Amino acid sequence: MAGRLGGDEFVVVCENVVDADGIAAVAERVARALSVQVPVGDRTVQVSASIGVAYASGPDARPEELLREADIAMYRAKANGRGRFEFSDPGLQARALRQLELEADLRAALELGVAPSVPGPRRRADAEPEGQLFLDYQPCFDPQDGRMVACEALLRWRHPTRGLLSPGAFLDVAEERALMVPLGAWVLRAACAQAARWWHAFGDEAPEVWVNVSAGQMGRDRFPQRVREVLDETGLPARLLVVELTERQALTLSDGVLADLRALEGMGVRLAIDDFGTGYAGLDYLRKLPVHVLKLDGSYVAAIGRDSSGTALAATVVALGRALDLTVVAEGIETAEQRAAVQDFGVDLLQGYLLARPGPVEQVERLVARQAATG
Numbered sequence: 001m002a003g004r005l006g007g008d009e010f011v012v013v014c015e016n017v018v019d020a021d022g023i024a025a026v027a028e029r030v031a032r033a034l035s036v037q038v039p040v041g042d043r044t045v046q047v048s049a050s051i052g053v054a055y056a057s058g059p060d061a062r063p064e065e066l067l068r069e070a071d072i073a074m075y076r077a078k079a080n081g082r083g084r085f086e087f088s089d090p091g092l093q094a095r096a097l098r099q100l101e102l103e104a105d106l107r108a109a110l111e112l113g114v115a116p117s118v119p120g121p122r123r124r125a126d127a128e129p130e131g132q133l134f135l136d137y138q139p140c141f142d143p144q145d146g147r148m149v150a151c152e153a154l155l156r157w158r159h160p161t162r163g164l165l166s167p168g169a170f171l172d173v174a175e176e177r178a179l180m181v182p183l184g185a186w187v188l189r190a191a192c193a194q195a196a197r198w199w200h201a202f203g204d205e206a207p208e209v210w211v212n213v214s215a216g217q218m219g220r221d222r223f224p225q226r227v228r229e230v231l232d233e234t235g236l237p238a239r240l241l242v243v244e245l246t247e248r249q250a251l252t253l254s255d256g257v258l259a260d261l262r263a264l265e266g267m268g269v270r271l272a273i274d275d276f277g278t279g280y281a282g283l284d285y286l287r288k289l290p291v292h293v294l295k296l297d298g299s300y301v302a303a304i305g306r307d308s309s310g311t312a313l314a315a316t317v318v319a320l321g322r323a324l325d326l327t328v329v330a331e332g333i334e335t336a337e338q339r340a341a342v343q344d345f346g347v348d349l350l351q352g353y354l355l356a357r358p359g360p361v362e363q364v365e366r367l368v369a370r371q372a373a374t375g
Contacts, residue, residue: 048083153191196236219256224263238268298332
């Protein structure tokens, strides 16, 4: 018996299948039947199915538990390459259940973390009082005069039971469960609202704001238009916004994402490539993208003073960025030796724990006020 569960998900119920081999045979037949090529206009699209399998070990098995186990197995099939089937695994059940709980909690946090208001007197833009999501900001400094010129917005989640979570603890859930778009929209608006507040308060002394985005946010849902709406609503000049993509994402961008990036450049928003150097074999993408900033991958900075080849590579990557007339940022600076070395290489901006750790709005405002006071 087969039926549609919802969206693009279907359920097949098999009776009189006595063992795992029999279940696998059914799953293979279903996978083969759904692996077809479909003509769409002048193109051919390959269709496949990711299948999760759960089976009742006795008469006491509950249908809702079987569905949940099959759903977990299906997502594992997707993660392992799609177009395949996976059995539910009791050993992975606890981890998968935790992921499902995180998804539900993250959806709830997004509902609580309503979009922050536009600039107003002394009101925090990165979290409402009852919200769980908030932003920290890590400054970037000019190596010549030590002035802060930009801040990277970093998402945090104050989870009600798990405590403070960094993005590494939940972004994979957001990506797997189609939450990156609403989550990214919240971050973008919160960061722009706060940056606009700094601009209204400090004028030309206000720092730029750098916002990490995912390629999954672009190429759909009119991303450039949404950015334009956020800038208009918050009053933030486009020149004060930089969007960051990791190099791994930049190497696999679709035509739709490229079009979005060019549209952002057209409105004055700049693009930074984060973790630069990790995909060195694919440097041709730099000719195609409207790149303005390169952020040297922290692994190169960490190698300074420890690994001569790593130090040489760091110098080479910085030289490449400067040859392309791009702003080069050294991130992950933790020692005075690293700072001195990257300055000798000719980087344009510095970021790292040696200079300033990620912190709240007030940390940035103290730095800006100090700079304004000293002229």
